[in-house]
Amino acid sequence: MARDPAGLELRADPTALAPERLLVFEVRGSVGTFADAIRRVPGLELIDEEELEADETDKTPAAYLMVPDARALQQLLSLWQRWLRGELQWGETPWGTVFSLLRDLRPWGPQDRVQPYDASVLAQEVTGRLDDDLVRLEVELVFRASKRAGQAQEEAVRQGVTAQTGQVVSSSRIEDIAYHALLVDLPVRALRAVIERSADGIAGLEPVMHIRPQSVASSIEVEEAEDGPDGLATQVLGEPILALLDGVPVARHRLLADHLVVDDPLNLEPATLVTERVHGTAMASLIVHGDRNRPESPLPRRIHVVPVLGPRDAFPSDRLIIDVIYNAVLRMRDGAEATAPGVVIVNVSLGNARRPFSGQLSAWARLLDRLAYHYGLLFVVSAGNCTDAFPIEAFATHTLFEDADPAHRAQETLRSLGNIVADRRLLSPAETVNGLTVGACNEDAVVAADRRIARSIVDPFGEHRMANPSSSLGPGFAAAVKPDVLLPGAREHLRLVARHAHIEVAPAPPTRSAGLRVAAPPRGGVENADGFTNGTSAATALGSRTAHRIHDALEATYGATFSGMAPRQRAVLLKALLAHTARWPDTTANLIRDVIGPPDGRQHVRQKDNIRRFLGFGIVDPDDAVACADDRATFWASGELAPDKVCVVNVPVPIAMGGQAVPHALTATLAWFTPTAPGRKSYRSVRLKIIEPNSLGTLGLKSHRDQPDVNQTNRGTLFMRSWTGSRAPVVGAATTIPLTIQRDPNQGVSIDDPIPFGLAVTLTMPGIAEIYEQVRQRLGLGLRAPA
Structure with a gap:
């Protein structure tokens, strides 16, 4: 050697x-x-x-x-x-x-081609099956840049499958993300060799990279259908800027009939019973109307819906889901025949229940990253739901759990979840680097009278604003912050499922007493029904709705200055503004710090890592993301940054802040899309960051203790910092805060293209009503965006 x-x-x-x-x-x-x-x-x-x-x-x-x-x-x-x-x-x-x-x-070798988790799922698939029964699975091949070499590899694997009396159902090769895979049927007798990770079966074929169970969509429940009010549009609706990749909706539902443009290239609608159109209907309803327990105006544009789930809200059985999503996006945005050329926001309230994130990026996440950068699309993606039961060892009976002091119950529920974080990971494609991943927080607009009707279920966190027990936890790829943000996913309760020396509980389904109100398929003779839903899919739909509302506000206020921007710049600006209001609630951050720890106060980095695992960058307030207030001013900037360059954005400080010894804050959020390089020296090819301003001391500001710092915020494509203080700032008539955006040297392959970025900055001093007006006058702006 x-x-x-x-x-x-x-x-x-x-x-x-x-x-x-x-x-x-x-x-x-x-x-x-x-x-x-x-x-x-x-x-x-x-x-x-x-x-x-x-x-x-x-x-x-x-x-x-x-x-x-x-x-x-x-x-x-x-x-x-x-x-x-x-x-x-x-x-x-x-x-x-x-x-x-x-x-x-x-x-x-074989034990790397078949991961233990995948082998366990496949073992469940064959239990009780006959040797000749066929089981469908996905075989990902080693990607070869040469198309001829790739075809030769595919033929070798096809022969290997045929030799096992199996058959190839479909295939997909996507060069941009180094993806080549087959969907195959294999008899149970041959699948046992795969499960055992034996070199004698197809797991021993050299061209094979991974063998996995066929992708299965993560589920959603809608409960308690009942009559709903009319939802017909009262105005002419604009062309779509938002697309929904989801299940077949009930397009003639009175809440949705005027609001959807359904494009069904896979012809899934005829095969899907109206009563089975649960997921797509609920997501479309949340995007158009929001939570109907909280009356809001519908969006002023139609949304473009592409069904990618068929009967029983399942992925098409004869196609690889990666291929389905790829072709759906190309059909919307590629070429002169694009069906939705104006779309810049894509809602993906979907996930592969059989692909929890384990450190390696899934092909689905790589696909979204590539499409986001290439077409200028903000993919808003659900973190995924984990509804498995889990133990709470502190309580021997359900009665003790239900009667416990709310603070003690919250502590012990969190402790139990903290013990099993490895089993509650993000579901593909939630680890996407360019997309914005949304988790579900325990918020809804259920009125007190309805809340009181809950039976045999327990609110685990009470007044703590927290990630729901079923919401999948981070971190993401390369230990990045994931989920990025949390939005309302209903106040999820827990139900008893078993009792041994202690209780085992599981997340309860949505109900009138704990759910978001949505349009639902017909049930019990009710045609235009309302139902209730929850979870990360619902939170993601509300995130997409919020992004759309931000787009509407910017367009109304700035006109062609905003709408004339390139799609990539609009998409990254929406990403920055959507994440910008995210905050860790102080009491929740303290709860996680106290219960999960580590207890040593000097280990603040690990403590913050545990907080962001549950909360990401924080909980978004959808109204604050759109509306103005007298005591705060939010600025935005967008541009492109060439290699090894910096951009300085000077933020004006209103004179009203000077000499005021009251709490005040500066928050900045930077977002961008990075080119990606699958299998190369660095997947995330471009990194941007905000340099700490030198003038913070003069303004009486320092890093916020209960928000992510540079140790947490520099691993993805969102960079967020928050500075707070209560000492009186020294402010002159022309005082500005220079925020420097820096593009770090490329990692690995050289990227010469300028990178689009969006920046959102907020100055706030609660109770000082002149903040917004003074900034507006100083910048010479026109009317403010509506509250």
Whole structure:
């Protein structure tokens, strides 16, 4: 073994790599510690250490080493075996340090092609089935840039499937995201070899990268259908700027009939019973009307609906969902025949219930990232729901749980969720880097009289504004903040499902007493029904509605200055403004800090990591995201940033803030879309950030204790900072705060394209009514946006 293994590359994502040159490192403990050890090995290039970050809840984190050829691979395996025997030689000590942090080192093989979670799902699929029964699964191939090489690989796998008396149902190859996959039927007898991760079956085929169960849509429930009031439009509606990729809606529902443009290229509508059109109807209703317990005006534009769920709100059984989504977006936005060229917001209240995020980006997330950057689309994506039961060991009976002091009940529910965070991860594609991921907080507009009718269910968090128990938890790719934000997903209650030495509870379905009111399919003779829903899908729909309302307000106030901007700039500005009002509630942040910890106050970074796991950047107030107030002023800026450049935005400070020793704050949110490079040196190719202003002390400001800091906010495509204070600011007639936006040097492949960014900044001093008006006059602006 050469003592200087020049040319080796450590990668965090095996996408698009050649498995014959790929070594798998199963890491014992922290991947960060492993990365530190790797840096000490001469000649070994550590690729984008940020993306090597693994969440501490990962049971077996892994990193991947790409070697220049098969000979180098065998040399490293030999070195590993000699270390196991205690035979390392002089000069090889750095490798010994690396090896001491590993559980295993092996070439890419069957146990990597079939992950343990996928094997367990497939094992459930075959239980009780006959040997000749066919089971549908997804086979992702190693992506080859050469189309001819890719076709040869596909043919080899097709032959392998046929040899097992299986068949290929469909295939998809999307070069932009290095994706090549087959949807196949395999008999149970052949699937058992896959489950056992044996090299004798298709898991032993070299062109195969991953074998997974067929994608299954995460579910939603709508309950208690009843008569609803008329919802016909009273004005001429504009062309769509928002698209809904979802289930077939009840398009003739009186609440929706005038508001939807349904494009059904997969012809799913004829096969879907009207009574089964639950998900698409609920999401369309929330986007158009909001929570109908809280009367709001409908959106002034129609929404463009593309059904991607068929009967029983399931993904089409004969297509790969990646292929379905890809073609749906291309049909909307690509070329002269685009069906919805004006769309800039795309609601994706969908997820693959069989693909919890485990550190590696899913093909679906990579697809959304690519489409967002290429077409200028803000994908608003649900974090996913986890409705599995979980134990609360502090309570022996349901009665004790129900009668407990609300503060104690909240503490013990949170403690229980904190113990199982590894089992409540984001569902693909929620780990998207360019998209905005939405979790569900426990808020709704149910009136007190309806709240009191709840029976046999318990409100776990009371007055704490918190992520619902079913809302999937972060972090995201490369330990980025995910979900990005939380929006109302109804006040989810818990119901008893089992009792042993302690109780086990599960999230209760939506009801009149804990739900968002939406249009629903006909039920019990009620044609134009209302129902109740909850969860991250619903929160995401409200997030998309809020983005649309922000677009409407900007268009009404700034006219062509805003509407004439390129789609990418409008989309990133909407992303910044939608996230901008997100805040951690102080009492909730303290609850998480006290219960989840760690208890050592000096570990504030880890404490904030735990807070953002539940809350992301915080809970969004949809009305604050759109409306104005006298004691605050929000600024926005949008532009493009070339490589290694900076942009300075001077924020005017109103003179009314000067000399006022009262609480005040400055909040800034920067959003952008990054080009992506699947399987390359850095997936997130471009990073932007806000440089800390030097004038904060003069204005009596310092970093907000209960908001993300630079340790949390620099890993995705949202950069948010908040500064607060109560000392009197020193303000002159021309005082400004210079905010510098910096584009860091490219990681890996050079990106020469200018990157679109959107910036939102708010100055606030509660109770000082002149703030907005003074800023407006200083900037020479016209009328304010309506409240």
